[in-house]
Amino acid sequence: MEDDFYCLHSQLCKALANDKRQMILAALRDGERSVLDLVDVTGIRQANLSQHLSLMRTRGVVVARREGTRVYYSISNQKLIQAFDLITEVMEESLEGRVRVAGSIGDASALSQSGVNEEASDESRS
Amino acid sequence: MEDDFYCLHSQLCKALANDKRQMILAALRDGERSVLDLVDVTGIRQANLSQHLSLMRTRGVVVARREGTRVYYSISNQKLIQAFDLITEVMEESLEGRVRVAGSIGDASALSQSGVNEEASDESRS
DNA sequence: TCCCAATATCAGCATTCGTGAATACTTGCC
DNA sequence: GGCAAGTATTCACGAATGCTGATATTGGGA
Numbered sequence: 509m510e511d512d513f514y515c516l517h518s519q520l521c522k523a524l525a526n527d528k529r530q531m532i533l534a535a536l537r538d539g540e541r542s543v544l545d546l547v548d549v550t551g552i553r554q555a556n557l558s559q560h561l562s563l564m565r566t567r568g569v570v571v572a573r574r575e576g577t578r579v580y581y582s583i584s585n586q587k588l589i590q591a592f593d594l595i596t597e598v599m600e601e602s603l604e605g606r607v608r609v610a611g612s613i614g615d616a617s618a619l620s621q622s623g624v625n626e627e628a629s630d631e632s633r634s
Numbered sequence: 635m636e637d638d639f640y641c642l643h644s645q646l647c648k649a650l651a652n653d654k655r656q657m658i659l660a661a662l663r664d665g666e667r668s669v670l671d672l673v674d675v676t677g678i679r680q681a682n683l684s685q686h687l688s689l690m691r692t693r694g695v696v697v698a699r700r701e702g703t704r705v706y707y708s709i710s711n712q713k714l715i716q717a718f719d720l721i722t723e724v725m726e727e728s729l730e731g732r733v734r735v736a737g738s739i740g741d742a743s744a745l746s747q748s749g750v751n752e753e754a755s756d757e758s759r760s
Numbered sequence: 761t762c763c764c765a766a767t768a769t770c771a772g773c774a775t776t777c778g779t780g781a782a783t784a785c786t787t788g789c790c
Numbered sequence: 791g792g793c794a795a796g797t798a799t800t801c802a803c804g805a806a807t808g809c810t811g812a813t814a815t816t817g818g819g820a
Contacts, residue, residue, distance in 0.1 A: 514656040517718075520725050521651035526778085530640040530647075543797060556779060558798055568728035577787050577796050585724045592643075594717040599646050601711060602694035652808085669767060682809060684768055703766050703817050 523567035524592075528552055529560050536570065537589060540582035649693035650718075654678055655686050662696065663715060666708035 523529065528550070535541060535549045543561065547554050561581055564570045571584045583589060649655065654676070661667060661675045669687065673680050687707055690696045697710045709715060 511653075514653040514660070516725055517721060518651050518653040518656050520721055520728075521647060521656075522777095525644050525647035525651035527637075527640040527644040528778090530644050534640070544795095553780075554797075555781080555799085559779085562798070568724075574787090574797095577794095579797065585727060587720045587724050587727075591717045591720040591724070594713045594720070595643060595646055598694075598711045598713050598717070599642055601713075602646075603642075648807095654808090670765095679810075680767075681769085681811080685808080688768075700767095700817090703764095705767065 520567055520569070523564050523569045524588075526560070528556070529564060530592075532557070532560060532564070533569075533583065533588070533592060536581060536583050537592075540573065540580040542578040542580050544578065546581070646693055646695070649690050649695045650714075652686070654682070655690060656718075658683070658686060658690070659695075659709060659714070659718060662707060662709050666699065666706040668704040668706050670704065672707070 524533070531550045531552070532546060535546055541549070543554065543557060546552070546557055546561075550557065552560070561570060561572075565572060565581075568584055569588060570581045573580045573582070650659070657676045657678070658672060661672055667675070669680065669683060672678070672683055672687075676683065678686070687696060687698075691698060691707075694710055695714060696707045699706045699708070
């Protein structure tokens with residue numbers, strides 16, 4: 509299908525694919541916050557925070573509203589929070605699954621010697 | 635909150651944050667496919683495809699099943715498809731929004747000269 | 761055993777990303 | 791205007807990522 513679609517789609521995903529930006533989004537989850545707030549909550553330095561916010565702003569993930577000398581940021585679309593939560597669920601289920609697999613190896617034998625399913629033990633967070 | 639959480643979360647997001655991987659996931663949407671299939675459908679070279687699949691495998695995004703000389707890949711968790719679709723919706727709504735904003739500028743004046751809301755016209759796909 | 765098809769991995773290179781430091785803008789106030 | 795607080799931008803550089811070509815591994819026949 510169209511090539512631009514996947515590019516735009518991944519651009520949006522990239523805007524979420526960073527631990528600090530995840531922290532920021534989590535901090536914005538319950539409503540808007542000023543940059544100063546975010547510095548406090550996340551512990552990220554102002555300049556760096558501003559860079560991440562700028563990135564997410566140009567990607568349409570967050571929106572900004574100025575009030576006096578402060579700028580308040582908020583998440584642009586609640587569906588992003590739904591997506592965030594879905595990813596969280598996948599993550600948790602995936603972790604459970606790996607523990608289970610590591611405990612009872614048996615029917616994975618068809619793949620176990622083929623280099624196809626070696627990630628269960630040591631690569632789980634690399 | 636916990637720091638590892640956001641790291642893991644972003645790891646999973648990173649596994650989705652790439653246009654070729656998005657193509658691959660879209661191709662796997664309706665069921666499993668062999669690597670050869672995927673080469674045909676996506677046009678990605680075999681070596682590169684294999685690397686992307688390997689990455690997604692170690693991140694728990696896809697699972698592999700060997701049958702003879704072929705390996706069939708499939709998406710590990712249907713929630714990833716839901717997340718994919720949510721992102722798509724956000725993307726589309728965001729694009730609509732920008733077109734609208736670009737058409738009728740007026741109440742954005744509070745931010746327009748502050749460098750806070752400059753992305754509407756030319757950065758929409760950078 | 762030798763060969764072939766299918767998949768995986770490696771080495772090297774180019775590009776992108778993340779960060780801190782320094783600096784520039786904006787706004788409100790004196 | 792000058793100043794201070796709050797926020798944004800630029801630069802430089804190390805680290806991570808993506809791609810290609812070459813090579814290795816695996817499984818199934820002849």
